[in-house]
Amino acid sequence: MxxxxxxxxxxxxxxxxxxxxxxxxxxxxxxxxxxxxxxxxxxxxxxxxxxxxxxxxxxxxxxxxxxxxxxxxxxxxxxxxxxxxxxxxxxxxxxxxxxxxxxxxxxxxxxxxxxxxxxxxxxxxxxxxxxxxxxxxxxxxxxxxxxxxxxxxxxxxxxxxxxxxxxxELMLHSAVVFGIIWIAASIVLVLVMARSITRPLGVLHEGTQALMRAPETPGSFPLPILVHNEIGDLIEAFNRMVASIEEQRAGLSDTLSLLDSMLANAPIGFAFFDRQARFVRVNRIFAEMTSSSISRLLGRTLDEVLPQQPASLLQATIAQVFAEDRPMRDIELSGEGSAWNWTWIANAYPIRTLQQQVRWVGVIVLDATDRKRSEEALRKTEKLAATGRLAASIAHEINNPLEAITNLLYLLSNHAQLQEPALGWVQMAEHEVKRVAEITQQTLRFYRQSTLAARARLSDLLDSVLSLHQVRLQHRGIHVEKQYDAGMDLYCFAGEIRQVFANLVGNAIDSMPEGGRLLVRARHATDLQNPERQGVRFTVADTGCGIAPEARKHIFEAFFTTKEVTGTGLGLWVSSEIVAKHEGTIRVRSRQRQPSDPAASSGTVFVLFVPDLDPARLFPAALTPESETA
Ligand SMILES: Nc1ncnc2c1ncn2[C@@H]1O[C@H](COP(=O)(O)OP(=O)(O)OP(=O)(O)O)[C@@H](O)[C@H]1O
Ligand SMILES: [Mg+2]
The missing domain is CATH 3.30.450.20 (PAS domain)
Structure with a gap:
């Protein structure tokens, strides 16, 4: 009381x-x-x-x-x-x-x-x-x-x-005087004693008050130990306690900033949800994945942020984690994005309180869109390769009967009894069979990519690419201008270089649906960056639609395509990889026609430099007589 x-x-x-x-x-x-x-x-x-x-x-x-x-x-x-x-x-x-x-x-x-x-x-x-x-x-x-x-x-x-x-009375009087003196002396003594108690206690009191006012800045610590008694011990213990709390706080804040920076910089999406599947915490990557900002996500529910199907799947997963108190792994979520369909892999796990109650559910989300697309591309490539192999084997099988037919037609055309117009039909048949033979040759040659670098005749290589696209070129009314000498050759992986030009010519044709001009040029040249290096500079130029400046930064990236259905976005990426493997360079210049100036020209120019790395030219002395004769 x-x-x-x-x-x-x-x-x-x-x-x-x-x-x-x-x-x-x-x-x-x-x-x-x-x-x-x-x-x-x-x-x-x-x-x-x-x-x-x-x-x-x-x-x-x-x-x-x-x-x-x-x-x-x-x-x-x-x-x-x-x-x-x-x-x-x-x-x-x-x-x-x-x-x-x-x-x-x-x-x-x-x-x-x-x-x-x-x-x-x-x-x-x-x-x-x-x-x-x-x-x-x-x-x-x-x-x-x-x-x-x-x-x-x-x-x-x-x-x-x-x-x-x-x-x-005299005696009483002396007793009173003695009493007053006694009391006065006791008061002085008490005051002196009280001061020795209250001063250090006052220091302790002020210290705790300051700590309560501003717990983050314990500026007045350690408190001075004014006396060496129990209160002094108390102040010392208090100082030690504050120091240890401070240490723990520093450790905690280190851990928190570590977690924060991990959350902010980890290349995966993190989000934490309460029982109503509302965002309580989320990192930047997750916000970017949902094309939103952290502040917009906080407090919202999943169905306000994600499309209906993935939102309800993730919500059900979160509810299950809350109910069963166990993690759920590898949930595949997918939705439609502005550029392409996305796929996420989500892992949800419970976050418990000290009393082991599930307080939040953490969700780690990995963007698996690229992986999914690579898998698709790989499947497509494998399909293409299989088709190529099939085409090559068919072409190979067709070759033998074709040769027989060619010989028979030759015999037939030289038959004495053959009259016009039958002779003319035989000659037409001979012409068409020759075309069939050419197509099978091309197919075979295109498939049989060399596994070893060798000197390749460039005119043959470029011709084969153009004839592969012959039908589309003609169909679109594209005029082809060839500027390369018949005798030019280059030490390279011919199959791969052919693939590069097939891609470049294919892109050029795609860019000219209404027709136009296509220039394919090859010239002996030196590397502009390193004049010591000899090689060939190729140019593939078209008068097509051109490339938008913002797209130009991405065209060499895998899966970048503006051809929504028909393109995989791998053509230029593979081409640049092949050129890099040959230690060459590939550059592009492009111009798009502005709507304000419909008369202006547009088009794209790819310039490739492929150095001639023929060991026989680079290191002639290193070759042994055997290899030369071989
Ligand atoms: N000559 C060109 N003219 C205009 N745009 C071009 C040209 N070459 C490339 N592009 C642009 O660069 C993008 C990427 O080209 P890339 O060859 O890598 O992929 P793609 O042609 O779209 O698909 P694919 O994998 O089937 O080749 C194209 O989608 C296109 O927008
Ligand atoms: Mg392409």
């Missing part, structure tokens, strides 16, 4: 306690002392009165011995003058007053003895005086006066009450 009047500060509490205790003990002490002293005074008064009565009786006896009864009156007067005596009497044996004197003018001298005094008088035997109380605080003594062994009279002495009270 809190007393309202009880002070709050420790010094005042100590002070109040000590003063109250001392007042109590002083009061008790004074009471006990006054009681004791009172008794003591009474005893002393009794002894004194007995003694004074004896003296009075003795002096009266002396005066009678000297036959001077008048001196008895004098000794009575002298006795009455003593400070502790109020009245002195001498009576005869019947109690009649012979001499009387008192020390105060306020009271008349007694004329006769009281009843009580007469009673007491008869109790006196021998020389032994009697002391008795004559009223509250009034004491009296009587002693017998014997003269020549005969009772002559009685000597009476009355005690002076004022004088005795003065004695008591």
């Amino acid at each position: 809190q007393l309202r009047w009880w002070p709050r500060s420790i010094s005042l509490q100590l002070l109040a306690g000590v003063v109250a205790l001392e007042l109590l003990s002083l009061g008790l002490f004074a009471w006990v002392m006054v009681r004791q002293q009172h008794q003591e005074i009474i005893n002393r008064v009794e002894q004194r009165l007995a003694h004074q009565a004896n003296i009075a009786a003795f002096e009266a006896d002396e005066a009678l011995d000297d036959r001077r009864p008048d001196l008895v009156g004098l000794s009575v007067d002298i006795m009455a003058k003593s400070p502790s005596v109020a009245e002195s009497l001498v009576t005869d044996t019947d109690g009649r007053i012979l001499f009387a004197a008192n020390n105060t003018a306020d009271r008349p001298v007694a004329q006769e003895l009281s009843e009580l005094e007469r009673m007491q008088m008869h109790r006196v035997h021998g020389d032994e005086p009697i002391v008795f109380s004559a009223g509250p605080n009034e004491w009296e003594s009587v002693a017998a006066i014997h003269h020549r062994d005969r009772l002559w009279g009685y000597a009476w002495v009355h005690s002076d009450r004022v004088w005795d009270n003065q004695q008591l």
Whole structure:
């Protein structure tokens, strides 16, 4: 229970306690002392009165011995003058007053003895005086006066009450003065002691207040240890506790910033959901994957962010993790994006509280779109390769009967009996069979890519590419301009270089649906960056639609295509890889016709430099005579 009047500060509490205790003990002490002293005074008064009565009786006896009864009156007067005596009497044996004197003018001298005094008088035997109380605080003594062994009279002495009270008051006064000095000394002592307690406590108090006001900046720590007692130990322990909390806080903030940076920079999407499948935390990658921002996602539910199908699948997964408290792995989510369809792989796991309750569900999302597309492309490539192999084997099988047909047609055309128009038909058949033979040759040659680099005749290589696209070129009315010499050759992987040109020519044809011009050029040249390097510079230029500037940055990336259905976006990527393998370079320049200027020209130019890395040319001395003859 809190007393309202009880002070709050420790010094005042100590002070109040000590003063109250001392007042109590002083009061008790004074009471006990006054009681004791009172008794003591009474005893002393009794002894004194007995003694004074004896003296009075003795002096009266002396005066009678000297036959001077008048001196008895004098000794009575002298006795009455003593400070502790109020009245002195001498009576005869019947109690009649012979001499009387008192020390105060306020009271008349007694004329006769009281009843009580007469009673007491008869109790006196021998020389032994009697002391008795004559009223509250009034004491009296009587002693017998014997003269020549005969009772002559009685000597009476009355005690002076004022004088005795003065004695008591004097004592009380000294007790009070002593008490005041004692209390003052105790207050000083208490204040000194309290200061040694309250000062360090004050430091501790202020330190904790400062810590509560600004827990992040414990500037006043460590607190000074002003005393070496239990409070000093307490402050030291407090300092150590704050330091350890600070250390833990630093560790925690390190861990948090580590987690934060991991969350922010990990190349995978992280998101945390509550029971309503609302985002409670999400990283930048996840926001980018949903084409949103972190602030827009927080607090929203999945169906506000994702398309309906993946949203409900992920929501069901999150609900299951909450219900079953176990992770769910490799959930495939897919949706339609602006550029292409996306595929995500999601893993959901429970995040528990200290009490092991599932508080949130964390979802890690991997964008598997590229992987999915690579798998698709691989499948397509494999299909193409298989088709190529099939085409090559068919072409191979067709070759033999074709040769027989060619020979037979030759024999037929030289047959003497053959007349016109049959001869003309045979010649037409011969022409068409020759075309079939050419197509099968091309197919075979295109498939049989060399696995070893060798000198390749460039005119054959480029011709084969153009004739492969012959039908589409003619169909679109594209005029082809060939600028290469028949005798040019280059040390390369011919099949791969052929693939590069097949891609470039294919792209050029795609860009000219309404027809146009296609230039294919090859020239001996030196590398512009390194004039020491000899090689061939190829140019493939078209007057097609051109490439938009923002697309130009991406055309060499895998899967970048603007041909939504027909393109895989691998052509230029593969081509650039092949050119890089040959240590060459590929560059592009392009211009698009602006809608504001429909008369302007547009088109694209690819320029390739492929160095001639023929070891026979580069290192002629290194070749052995055997390899030369071989
Ligand atoms: N000559 C060109 N004229 C205009 N655009 C071109 C030309 N060459 C390439 N491009 C652009 O570059 C993109 C990428 O070309 P790339 O050859 O890599 O893939 P693709 O032709 O789309 O598909 P595929 O894998 O079937 O070749 C094309 O989609 C097209 O937009
Ligand atoms: Mg292409």
